[in-house]
Amino acid sequence: EVPSYLNEEEEEADPSELEESIDFSNPNLAIKFRSNLFYYSTDRCKNWNGPFQLPDFGREKLLCRTDYLIEGKDRLTAFIAASKEGTDDEGQPLCIRTTDGGKTWENVGWICESPPKDYGYAIMPSTVKLKSGAYLSMIRRGGKFDGVKKWWIEPYLSPNEGESWYRLEEPTIDNGGNPASMIRLADGRIALTYGWRHAPYGIRARISEDEGQSWSDEVILRCDGANWDLGYPRTVQREDGKCVTVYYYHHPDQPERFIGATIWEPSLPED
Known part of the structure; x- marks a missing residue:
């Protein structure tokens, strides 16, 4: 059986424009983000609609991985990554949002600074909403220190719905390179x-x-x-x-x- 998001050649279909708003309050809803695309299912992943194109947010490519918070019938906030500024290498994380059921998207804020161009990345967010309304996101990191490459995960907090972020000290975990x-x-x-x-x-x-x-x-x-x-x-x-x-x-x-x-x-x- 060919998945519904593939064409007859079993290749990913060309992205189309989302014409009808997604009802994010549907209890059977699932959203999938991949690369610069998103998909949605209204029957608990049995069938999928999409792919639909995301904006490029001023970067050469997007590096999406599914991580989102439903915040209303028409509002969804997602946490993705894009290529680093001025290059197509991974990556810098950002917070994006739709308030019209997925028809349009805005860049709410970059989660951290763009890593160095020679080596380093900040990708693959995993996020929860705190009781205060703040966002807490764990980011997969890679970097070079005194010529030695290191890989870890570290937390970032936004107190204002994703507009600005700052890094927390704990838990910074040297796990050898793996998303949380x-x-x-x-x-x-x-x-x-x-x-x-x-x-x-x-x-x-x-x-x-x-x-x-x-x-x-x-x-x-x-x-x-x-x-x-x-x-x-x-x-x-x-x-x-x-x-x-x-x-x-x-x-x-x-x-x-x-x-x-x-x-x-x-x-x-x-x-």
Whole structure:
């Protein structure tokens, strides 16, 4: 079966203009961002509409990865990345918004400064809305220090709906280069999951009980990876309170990488 967003040649269809506003209040809605395009489904991902073109926001290309907050019937705020200023290399994150159901989009604000042109990136946001209305976003970073390349994730906070941002000190995590997944738990806490690309390789998590001001020690979800080639988690919480974290993984007993999942209880680590 050919997915609905591909043409008869099983290639991605050319983008079209969104003519009818998307109802973001639809409980069966899903939005997908990829590259400079977006798609939407109104039947829980069984069928898709799109692709639809995003503006370039003054950059040579966009590097979208799905991360958004629904804030009303016609309003959605997304967190994406674009190429660095004056180049087509990745990347600098930004906050964009539609208030007319996806017909038009505006650049609300850049999340951090554009990294150096020679080497460095800030990409793949994962964002939650705090109880104060502020946005908290974890950004995947790469940079060079004294000639040595390093890779980590770090948090940024916007107190004014994405217009301006500043970097927080914690949690800055040297995880070897891997995007994070951050969700709001049913009890109000925040759960953060990420791939761990240092030995012992695996998937880890942290919990915040105070809106991201402080974080628990690491919860090791698994640590049996064959090497660094793993991660990119996505986490959801089930109705029974347990979390499901899905990721790609490389295990010593299997020659090929695979999609794995860990079901875990989001309790704080014991002292």
